[in-house]
Amino acid sequence: xxxHAEIDLSSEQALNAFRxxxxxxxxxxxxxxLNNVDGSPVGFTxxxxxSLSARPPMLTFNTATTASSWPGLRDTDxxxxxxxxxxxxxxxxxxxxxxxxxxxxxxxxxxxxxxPVLDDVTAVLVAKIVARNEINQAASIVAEVIDGFxxxxxxxxxxxxxxYLAPRPLDGQx
Amino acid sequence: xxxHAEIDLSSEQALNAFRxxxxxxxxxxxxxxLNNVDGSPVGFTxxxxxSLSARPPMLTFNTATTASSWPGLRDTDxxxxxxxxxxxxxxxxxxxxxxxxxxxxxxxxxxxxxxPVLDDVTAVLVAKIVARNEINQAASIVAEVIDGFxxxxxxxxxxxxxxYLAPRPLDGQx
Numbered sequence: 270x271x272x273h274a275e276i277d278l279s280s281e282q283a284l285n286a287f288r289x290x291x292x293x294x295x296x297x298x299x300x301x302x303l304n305n306v307d308g309s310p311v312g313f314t315x316x317x318x319x320s321l322s323a324r325p326p327m328l329t330f331n332t333a334t335t336a337s338s339w340p341g342l343r344d345t346d347x348x349x350x351x352x353x354x355x356x357x358x359x360x361x362x363x364x365x366x367x368x369x370x371x372x373x374x375x376x377x378x379x380x381x382x383x384x385p386v387l388d389d390v391t392a393v394l395v396a397k398i399v400a401r402n403e404i405n406q407a408a409s410i411v412a413e414v415i416d417g418f419x420x421x422x423x424x425x426x427x428x429x430x431x432x433y434l435a436p437r438p439l440d441g442q443x
Numbered sequence: 444x445x446x447h448a449e450i451d452l453s454s455e456q457a458l459n460a461f462r463x464x465x466x467x468x469x470x471x472x473x474x475x476x477l478n479n480v481d482g483s484p485v486g487f488t489x490x491x492x493x494s495l496s497a498r499p500p501m502l503t504f505n506t507a508t509t510a511s512s513w514p515g516l517r518d519t520d521x522x523x524x525x526x527x528x529x530x531x532x533x534x535x536x537x538x539x540x541x542x543x544x545x546x547x548x549x550x551x552x553x554x555x556x557x558x559p560v561l562d563d564v565t566a567v568l569v570a571k572i573v574a575r576n577e578i579n580q581a582a583s584i585v586a587e588v589i590d591g592f593x594x595x596x597x598x599x600x601x602x603x604x605x606x607y608l609a610p611r612p613l614d615g616q617x
Contacts, residue, residue, distance in 0.1 A: 358613060419467070436469060438608065
């Protein structure tokens with residue numbers, strides 16, 4: 270533990286603390302898809318998806334404004350949010366890989382609002398972006414859910430420290 | 444899959460889609476602590492913690508503005524963010540329980556900025572709130588990390604559909 274006398278840390282020290290802590294934070298894995306202004310599909314694997322409120326149903330996710338999906342997030346209104354099961358591990362890898370390859374193949378179709386919808390995930394939400402909170406070279410997006418449907422259920426796909434994981438029951442619970 | 448002709452859904456249908464989807468989304472578990480304006484400790488278990496950017500190191504988390512911690516989040520500057528391991532399951536339960544009981548006991552101490560810091564977690568970050576994005580009765584908080592330290596490592600504590608979980612390796616991953 271540092272003391273008040275030591276808190277004038279350099280930015281590198283804060284960055285290291287940040288990285289070390291998030292290496293110990295696990296996250297569920299989602300995929301966000303949308304269209305660029307020209308109608309071409311874009312999307313990305315996200316570990317930042319979070320519920321914001323139930324009434325109205327709103328969620329948040331974060332992105333870098335240098336990312337390939339940012340122009341679409343900035344200039345269009347609708348997104349599809351996909352919840353992933355462990356069976357979707359390869360899909361998560363594809364959608365975290367090189368942007369030009371993410372929609373090459375038959376793993377998706379066009380859905381509501383012409384959004385690119387990925388096949389065989391555990392749930393899909395269709396949402397309208399209601400706020401783009403930009404700060405430096407990042408943005409936290411707020412979206413309101415307007416529709417959704419479920420696929421087959423599965424254990425939820427997890428991510429920690431550059432590895433995908435699966436869940437197991439917690440010993441001693443209940 | 445619904446069609447364009449069916450998207451005029453009632454708010455109840457959107458709410459059900461939202462709930463059903465988030466029941467299939469797993470999350471890592473964190474605890475956010477801070478002080479009320481009067482200096483009394485407040486805090487809560489959060490499944491919304493997410494990285495926003497590395498340079499500068501920033502993160503986000505969400506809260507209801509009806510929550511016991513909101514007055515402190517609105518009116519003070521600093522928060523402590525705790526990453527939890529599976530050994531911290533009971534701590535997560537305490538900090539998600541009745542607000543008056545959350546700091547009764549010897550499971551915490553005073554740290555930087557007089558923040559309430561919980562003992563024996565896997566990592567702690569000290570952060571300064573830089574934005575409070577309020578919408579309806581919720582708020583998405585943006586905070587910049589200024590310090591942090593690590594405890595003993597552990598499997599990350601997970602949460603899905605009102606149950607805590609632990610991770611296991613994904614079958615077939617390289």
